Amino acid sequence: MASGSGRVTIQLVDEEAGVGAGDPQLFRGQSYEAIRAACLDSGILFRDPYFPAGPDALGYDQLGPDSEKAKGVKWMRPHEFCAEPKFICEDMNRTDVCQGSLGNCWFLAAAASLTLYPRLLRRVVPPGQDFQHGYAGVFHFQLWQFGRWVDVVVDDRLPVREGKLMFVRSEQRNEFWAPLLEKAYAKLHGSYEVMRGGHMNEAFVDFTGGVGEVLYLRQNSMGLFSALRHALAKESLVGATALSDRGEYRTEEGLVKGHAYSVTGTHKVFLGFTKVRLLRLRNPWGRVEWTGAWSDSCPRWDTLPTEWRDALLVKKEDGEFWMELRDFLLHFDTVQICSLSPEVLGPSPAGGGWHVHTFQGRWVRGFNSGGSQPNSETFWTNPQFRLTLLEPDEEEDEDEEGPWGGWGAAGARGPARGCRTPKCTVLLSLIQRNRRRLRAKGLTYLTVGFHVFQITEELLGLWDSPHSRELLPRLLRADRSPLCARRDVSRRCRLRPGHYLVVPSAAHAGDEADFTLRVFSERRHTAVEIDDVISADLQALQGPYLPLELGLEQLFQELAGEEEELGAPQLQALLSIALEPPRAHTRTPGEIGLRTCEQLLQCFGHGRSLALHHFHRLWGHLLEWQAIFDKFDEDASGTMNSYELRLALNAAGFHLNNQLTQALTSRYRDSRLRVDFERFVSCVAQLTCIFCHCSQHLDGGEGVICLTHRQWMEVATFS
Numbered sequence: 001m002a003s004g005s006g007r008v009t010i011q012l013v014d015e016e017a018g019v020g021a022g023d024p025q026l027f028r029g030q031s032y033e034a035i036r037a038a039c040l041d042s043g044i045l046f047r048d049p050y051f052p053a054g055p056d057a058l059g060y061d062q063l064g065p066d067s068e069k070a071k072g073v074k075w076m077r078p079h080e081f082c083a084e085p086k087f088i089c090e091d092m093n094r095t096d097v098c099q100g101s102l103g104n105c106w107f108l109a110a111a112a113s114l115t116l117y118p119r120l121l122r123r124v125v126p127p128g129q130d131f132q133h134g135y136a137g138v139f140h141f142q143l144w145q146f147g148r149w150v151d152v153v154v155d156d157r158l159p160v161r162e163g164k165l166m167f168v169r170s171e172q173r174n175e176f177w178a179p180l181l182e183k184a185y186a187k188l189h190g191s192y193e194v195m196r197g198g199h200m201n202e203a204f205v206d207f208t209g210g211v212g213e214v215l216y217l218r219q220n221s222m223g224l225f226s227a228l229r230h231a232l233a234k235e236s237l238v239g240a241t242a243l244s245d246r247g248e249y250r251t252e253e254g255l256v257k258g259h260a261y262s263v264t265g266t267h268k269v270f271l272g273f274t275k276v277r278l279l280r281l282r283n284p285w286g287r288v289e290w291t292g293a294w295s296d297s298c299p300r301w302d303t304l305p306t307e308w309r310d311a312l313l314v315k316k317e318d319g320e321f322w323m324e325l326r327d328f329l330l331h332f333d334t335v336q337i338c339s340l341s342p343e344v345l346g347p348s349p350a351g352g353g354w355h356v357h358t359f360q361g362r363w364v365r366g367f368n369s370g371g372s373q374p375n376s377e378t379f380w381t382n383p384q385f386r387l388t389l390l391e392p393d394e395e396e397d398e399d400e401e402g403p404w405g406g407w408g409a410a411g412a413r414g415p416a417r418g419c420r421t422p423k424c425t426v427l428l429s430l431i432q433r434n435r436r437r438l439r440a441k442g443l444t445y446l447t448v449g450f451h452v453f454q455i456t457e458e459l460l461g462l463w464d465s466p467h468s469r470e471l472l473p474r475l476l477r478a479d480r481s482p483l484c485a486r487r488d489v490s491r492r493c494r495l496r497p498g499h500y501l502v503v504p505s506a507a508h509a510g511d512e513a514d515f516t517l518r519v520f521s522e523r524r525h526t527a528v529e530i531d532d533v534i535s536a537d538l539q540a541l542q543g544p545y546l547p548l549e550l551g552l553e554q555l556f557q558e559l560a561g562e563e564e565e566l567g568a569p570q571l572q573a574l575l576s577i578a579l580e581p582p583r584a585h586t587r588t589p590g591e592i593g594l595r596t597c598e599q600l601l602q603c604f605g606h607g608r609s610l611a612l613h614h615f616h617r618l619w620g621h622l623l624e625w626q627a628i629f630d631k632f633d634e635d636a637s638g639t640m641n642s643y644e645l646r647l648a649l650n651a652a653g654f655h656l657n658n659q660l661t662q663a664l665t666s667r668y669r670d671s672r673l674r675v676d677f678e679r680f681v682s683c684v685a686q687l688t689c690i691f692c693h694c695s696q697h698l699d700g701g702e703g704v705i706c707l708t709h710r711q712w713m714e715v716a717t718f719s
Helices: 032-042 105-114 118-124 177-189 200-208 224-233 299-303 306-312 325-331 436-441 468-474 538-542 550-563 568-578 594-604 612-632 642-651 658-668 677-695 709-716
Strands: 007-013 073-076 138-145 148-155 158-161 211-216 237-242 259-271 274-282 320-324 334-339 355-363 385-389 424-433 448-455 476-480 488-495 498-506 513-521 525-529 534-537 703-708
Touching: 007 538, 007 677, 032 138, 032 148, 105 118, 105 177, 105 200, 105 237, 105 259, 118 138, 118 200, 138 177, 138 200, 148 177, 158 177, 177 436, 200 211, 200 237, 200 334, 200 488, 211 424, 211 488, 224 237, 224 259, 224 274, 224 325, 224 334, 274 325, 320 325, 355 498, 355 525, 385 424, 385 513, 424 448, 448 488, 448 513, 476 488, 498 513, 513 525, 534 538, 534 677, 538 677, 550 568, 550 612, 568 594, 594 612, 594 677, 612 642, 612 677, 642 658, 642 677, 658 677
Parallel strands: 007 703
Antiparallel strands: 007 534, 073 158, 138 148, 211 334, 237 259, 237 334, 259 274, 274 320, 355 513, 385 498, 385 525, 424 488, 424 513, 448 476, 448 498
């Protein structure tokens, strides 16, 4: 750092990855191997204390303890109602998953798609589990949750009514991997009932850790068949939905509107010189099939060569059927695709692999939940992430028959054919964290999305200043996602090399939720959260050294007595007299409390006392802080809101990251979400103490000190 810059900066670094850092996290700390060994040793079948078999596991409303649907339910292990239960019968396949009475077709359609790819299925359903060898009533599954894999343990007590499984079942009635996977998902989110209703991409992402996109078929269907064929070849999970505004209902052609289907295959056949594009779909009910063209009983199959007909057609009421592309486009509204990596969105990047950044954040009411309107006063308070795209993609021919045929995210078209402007492919994925489990409290998914703005070179030099957020209205929007009430909102962008600002937001200011933002690019990029730099002005830390007025110095000496130092009660008495209220009609003497005075002694004195030369420094700070408080208490209420507090901390010389500012706001505001003068003094005094301590460990008293995120939060939140 250049001499005279006068700042101490704390740089946050990632924790060093320890041994086993890539291993799945144990949900609730439960280890499958340890539980299984203990149960085998004791001869007792496992009973899960964290998801006990009972009414609460079923649900809270339509499946609540007093509901009609919960009556007569028994929790039974498979061997108690099935002669020879098996975890897996020979090989798992897409017909294993049949829907029960729970409205979770989105989950089951995704599970059926998962069975198409044994490699993926083995990750979610670890092998080596059965009801014979080493059976202990315990099973486990692995699900991806917001950045890492989680290992979920369940016992095998399943809800049974009138001798039959209530929920998902296999076509082979003695097979139980699917019901147990459903139970693991229910445990992860709190109950079976919270699984009612959803979008396939949610389960797709949880099964793979991949990235989901929604293609809106009414907007554009060009290149769709090639896109689906390419996606399935890349082991992507694919589903389709026939939207409905009046719930699920069956059409005359055998389709169920408002229902989720798996897309399990594609095939081209030729009738003379006519090329026919066919899609294979599956209803997770395991029954109720399409009865139109190319259905199981359609005579068109008789016109095909025998080998094609034998390879494709299965005349069985298993919920699976073929459908021509043009009929599919008439009856379905959206396609949901989840790729294991974003490679399915285009050709594999040179050198293999995509460049990925993952950020965890939260929108907090009164702090950084600014809504989705860029022209509003609060929009700039939203979390912000700066993205720098360094290298354009390799030029590819824009061919309709290519992997995506020009598809962008959410069905938007890519760049016009023949465009030679260098572009970078970027996939942005926004996920609401842990929201489904809050359904029992009446909460649903928020409507969320994100904007992408371009940062011009002329503004870039100003961007790292404490006032960078004020530049936002001058930025040009480069792209945006749709606003959706979904857990996952993703968009594939084609942007020129340069600097961009990504602003995720909830639709309405004040909405609160945790979120995960993932950034993928074909080529190298950098991504940082704005305000991730934490620094303080050393001059502000030192404070002005103001000579005391004669009366104030005499008052100090009088209160200090023979010890010539003040304790906390004496300092409180002095400040109640000496501090002029910034707003005479709102402040009263003695507002600096005893506890805050004790904190001031810790920060500026010997710990329990304060000498006169210490008081000189403290007094300069207090007058400066009082002036700052007075300036940003714009409504003369005697308090500041969270927005004003952020500005006041900047004026006091502190540039803090969002995580710390949020923690400080939560710590120091009252029940009305306001910060009064005493709370402001306590906050700024503590920050001054922290940064002064850090600066003493730097060469020359200024520069950069590196801390892990955990170390910094332990210091900064005073835990």
